[in-house]
Amino acid sequence: MVLRPAALGVLLLAATAPVAQTADTLAWTPEHSMRFHRVGGVDLAPGGDLAAYVVSEPLMEGEQSEWNSQIWVAATDGSLDVQYTRGDASASGPRFSPDGAHLAFLSSRGGDVSQVWRMRVRGGEAEQVTDAEAGVSAFRWSPDGARIAYTARDPETDEDKARTKEKRDVIVVDQNFDYTHLWVVDAEPGTDGERDAQRLTGGTFHVAEFDWTPDGRTLVFSHQEDPRISTGFSERDLSTVPADSGAVVPLVTWGGADGQPLVSPDGRLVAFVSHGGSPQEVGLGDVYVVPLAGGAPRKLADTPDRSASLLAWSADGRHVYALESVGTTRAVIAIPTDGADAEVVAQGDGVVANVAFDADGRTMAFTFEDPATPPEVYTSTVGAFDPVAVSSVHADVPLPAMGRTEVVSWTSPDGTPVEGLLTYPVGYEEGRRVPLVLNIHGGPAGVYTQSFTGGPSIYQLQTFAQRGYAVLRPNPRGSTGYGRDFRYANVRDWGFGDYEDVMSGVDAVIERGVGHPDSLAVMGWSYGGYLTSFAVTRTDRFKAASMGAGLPNLVSMVTTTDIPNYLVAHLGGREVWEDYDAYERHSAIYRVANVTTPTQVIHGANDLRVPFTQGQEFYVALQRRGVKTEMVVLPRTPHGPREPKLLMATTPYILSWFEEHLRGRDVEPDPWANAEDDGGSAAGGR
Template sequence: MTTSFKLPIAPVLVLAGLLALSPLAQGRAPLALDDVFDLELAGDPRPSPDGERIVFERIWMDRQSDRARSMLWIMDADGSDLEPLTSRDRSVSSPRWSPDGTRLAYTSGGQIFVRWMDSGREVRLADLPRGASNLIWSPDGRWLAFVMHTPEADGLPVQLPGRPQGADWAPDPIYIDRLFYRADGAGYVDAGWRHVYLLPAEGGSPSQLTEGPYHHGDLSWSPDGQALLLTANRSGNAEREPQISDIYRLDLATRELERLNMERGPHARPRLSPDGRSLAWLGFEDRKLSYQANRLYVRELDGGEIRNLTEDLDRGIDDFAWDPDGRSLLIAYDHEGRGLLARQRLNGRREVLTDTLGGMSYGRPYSGGDFSVGASGLIAFTHLSSERPAEVAVLERNRVRVLTELNRDFLADHELGEVEEFWYESSVDGRRLQGWIIHPPGFDPSQRWPLILEIHGGPHTTYGPGFAMELQLMAARGYVVLYTNPRGSTSYGEDFANLIHHDYPSEDYNDLIDGVDAVIERGYVDPEQLYVTGGSGGGVLTAWIVGQTDRFRAAVSVKPVINWYSFVLSADAYAYFTEYWFPGPPWEHQEHYMARSPISLVGNVTTPTMLMTGEADYRTPISETEQYYQALKLRGIDTAMVRIPEAPHAIYRRPSNLMAKVAYILYWFEEHAGEDTGSEDQG
């Protein structure tokens, strides 16, 4: 169903300004809203086993369907002979080479396909009732294992009598008795569990390997092909233990499960070394902190001790892979806003290979990237840049070589705002804090410019020097855009992230204001033209800021939490939030919840404040937005509510919704701007 999303008359004037050439830009045109449809990015690069070719996802924005879609492309390992493997007719993802490199498996519409690389022949292997994920080849290339949601056979507990044949009665009531019953982006979920399946590589019927009321995932094969490693919480209390998972060895001959870890705590992504003698995995000791960083563990299966290889690093490990020689591992983690790839030796030594992993978040400058290691040792990854979304790169003798230029035409026609990194000092405790400034095209430091403070969500995430379409669109309109990593952000260590444990928001407010003041001290920002916005955790802090200060001329709080009490009882991950973000349930800690809720400060607000949330958002439900809107209306504060039809928490999933988000933010700021915007400095 297509949703019509019309702008009122006033914002159209702003759009006209955005779409027109800015007098500040010289030569190339500044960004316009619908340029989002011209973006492309690379994802999931996979070297062939012989290291001669690389296949990857080429993600593009479809104007007709208003969605991001992906094709598979292939090229030689030096970047030459780039060509498509699949067409634009359907979205294809998750390419996986067979061990001998003769075939390629991938998914489309949740179905599994295999392509024979010599002939180009493609076959759908089975007619799956649900979407497949975690696709992985057996070492001998004869089987594909995957995970699939398996619904429970349940009926309604009540059957209404007296319905005439063919009668048009109301739909049956929906009966829910599960703790986890809906998820943001998926809606109300069917009762059931994720189970492991095995499918012959030449096609046939999939066999279900696991059973019971347990979720399974994180698959890997043993080198001999006789077993699968997987993760699951089979305690019988999984829904109330959202962080806990164990590692199991599934014997394919007997279907018996053997738990490999004895200690309690989250365990993820188990992978055996190429010789099958050592097991590596990610995990941490669960201390019920709001942020807990993954460590990389290794243990020899013949009874060796567990070794934590990254305890000294104090950074969360996002992913890892064994080197083909089995003597080291490749690890990915964030450090000071950047994505790093490093070689981790089993003796504890570590060598950083690159700090340019990332580029997958094109809307806002979040971290996150893909990498993989081929059997030949070739390392392919998505490359980070502030000037464009992810491209495919390889590491050759520890040197980075970028192979693709998917956005070459886009960059040739558009002028972007320059991104500058800077550090400043916290007024609370003297900590060094990191931020970035996007200067508008045509920036002249002798002029005074309006400033937008844009705040990241999470709150335990990190911004960095990546391409950010939303923020670049703001800069194209003539704003200096500031974004920072206040306390609570990741990539600076576990202690820094947990400065807001059971105390959010708190001094992160001061960190943000300190960043604004540090930029004002440079002399080119008009202190009377300050604006603030942010999404999710950034929406929380936006609402918190306007309850603390009237320095900002206008604010837009996107998908915020306004009342922590109501939030934890309506969000999708409520079992997690009450356990890890708070000292207990809200009815036992009412004062604690309310003291950190922006609704408690609504009586102080004088700043014109717009609210924006997706109507299908189950992470920060729109009822939070409605509370704040109605409270501001009752107080007579200038406010508006923008509801994005059918949108989940990730508003940007539909490119037109990303456009609308930025357009409404800029409309609100323009509506409340003073006449001195962009005026020349006379003093």
């Protein structure tokens, strides 16, 4: 390929010393987007004076391609914002002790697996609290701060270790699971300097979420038959166990998945999210309460989307707070325990996430971002949402001129209202028609929200905007954020109603005078890749397509994915051998003879969610039909790129494909192609 000068500013990483840039010359590139770090893991001190949070930075020098996460602490009055943890090993999951004197967190700094560590908030070295052989997955302070409960995977037995060492470690699928169980450990060491950990659960079940009762005597936990993700989608129950050991007592055992237990401040009720007594793999998360002493669960009012993620109880026990998608936003919902209607209490034109409350429930800390603003940590009173920034993670990262993003809506041919987000090219002039990219989300119960458009992602939107593309991100039927009925509206309808939803969105953008009807492209990941593959079998309007981790063959997909129940549910609950025609009807591979659109295939080599062979099937079929195609394989990658260098490289490969087929430009897709070494840098924002 010949690398054309016009593409250098966007697709090539500089290998020489950085050149000073002004606001006029600064442009969006994949490298620049990597300077916007991930911010999350927020916790608020009991007194509401300090907020802990996690900043994840990409390391990409030389052989490095990994994320390093460290904990920062900010004073909510703006007087302090400092890094608390450092080093090559990441730290995550900060949690203040109930008295606010200590901060505990997870880190592998002491070995190869994560353990619980703690340090004094006012200064001092961190000390290791747990010593779980296979590592700790989650933890919670006891209400009095004297103990820490945690979950840890069962370690290998001596026989397992011998089998591995002697290379006779044959795997028998779906047998000999590694279960995760519940433990407690004293926060303070004994007189001998040691801490004795006590195991609370054991046996052939897998512990997920858990919570303490206010008196510290009992733990409530969710559990499932085995650790497979598909099992967790279908069946999960609640039980209790004494915090000083004893018998496990079932609490909620009806059908479907029950999880996220939270005990009320008076210890009488347990709030949880549930399918409501029968498996709902398409997706349903209603909020229930059940007496801790046992009894029938009671459903609370519906939340807007009926897909709640529980956060906390109010201090007076009259409400349960949950986080949920509401259209293109993400908001905090208060659900009264007396059955009254749920109420949105924290919502802006953006995304509220990583929410934590102080001890009296009057103040909350959270991350917030919108299409033009990178994520930072904020605080607000719960009663009146008025965010005040307390972090400055991105204060020193310059913002190039951005392509603006706005919420748009239209009506699908069958009358279904659809909403989405439209990002314009940088410097867009009203009335000018531009190339339009249709970007379809995964799930299908994903959703495009008003999150920051300049940060690291598979599809780096501002890089597309910098190159003169408009990008439409629709939320078709099946998306979350619009209620249970909308989420179920594409059951047994993949590739048809949802296709009409996204294509009518394309037409709406063209009718607005923005999209050029003869310069269209489509891309999407996972389910978005599925619908991309289906779209090119139904229309030749797109000049180029990029299918990321797509599933063009539901017949072979359903028996090879690690979430078969989810796919079967979307086919109406009937297995492939019971309704082969339906699986074939909704599979692009059986319509591949209709494809004329040049279609790129991108897939992770280690994908278990959408097996690698799904991408291969479509690529080989297109190749054998003589349709222009290429397959880009991301090594070591599961269902989406995790390594920063691979994440950063994905957009250039897609852009190169689009530039070639929409504009006739030959652009080198590899951002390191002309570099003097194989490194890249992403300077931090601090």
